[in-house]
Amino acid sequence: MRSLTSISFLLLAAPLGILGAPTTSSENAAIIPDKVVLEARAVVTPAPCVPQLDPPVSEQESAERFEKFARAFLETKNLTEAFEYIDATYINHNPFASANGPNAALDALGPYWDSVQITPLKRTFKGEYGWLNYRTNYFGEIVDRYRMEGGCIVEHWDQGEKYPSFGCKAKRG
Numbered sequence: 001m002r003s004l005t006s007i008s009f010l011l012l013a014a015p016l017g018i019l020g021a022p023t024t025s026s027e028n029a030a031i032i033p034d035k036v037v038l039e040a041r042a043v044v045t046p047a048p049c050v051p052q053l054d055p056p057v058s059e060q061e062s063a064e065r066f067e068k069f070a071r072a073f074l075e076t077k078n079l080t081e082a083f084e085y086i087d088a089t090y091i092n093h094n095p096f097a098s099a100n101g102p103n104a105a106l107d108a109l110g111p112y113w114d115s116v117q118i119t120p121l122k123r124t125f126k127g128e129y130g131w132l133n134y135r136t137n138y139f140g141e142i143v144d145r146y147r148m149e150g151g152c153i154v155e156h157w158d159q160g161e162k163y164p165s166f167g168c169k170a171k172r173g
């Protein structure tokens, strides 16, 4: 339960080659979940986000919730807080994800998220979609796209995503 048999990035665009590459530093071993038994993740798992469908959540409210998610995920790097916005049925479209759902994502991110250096670049929300653009020391520049439903994040894409042309506002909008 606390070891992973494959890399399952739910929120990161992680080229597998980077993680699977031979490593010389023991620090890096911590991010190769299929080669080491992970320590218990130091991340408290929150209760899953419960979508509010009636009355529906407005686009403005969704945008505000997405902003809170983004701050927790990228700035304060509090995964517990970030995952308060993740639905129990969360679908990850990353081909390297081993499973859907928030627990697989927390298992994948928890052991190393603190050590990733993140530079937030842009973010925006429109309709039911939110985009994050940020740079990391491990994986370069990333564009994540998320779909929200009832104020909860229910889907994520990070393969070949393009930051939308309407999303040119600054990261704090």
Ligand SMILES: *[C@@H]1O[C@H](CO)[C@@H](O)[C@H](O)[C@H]1NC(C)=O
Binding pocket: 078, 080, 081
């Ligand atoms: C992280 O977020 C959780 C849930 O919002 C909160 O209880 C906890 O105190 C936060 N941790 C830190 C270090 O701020």
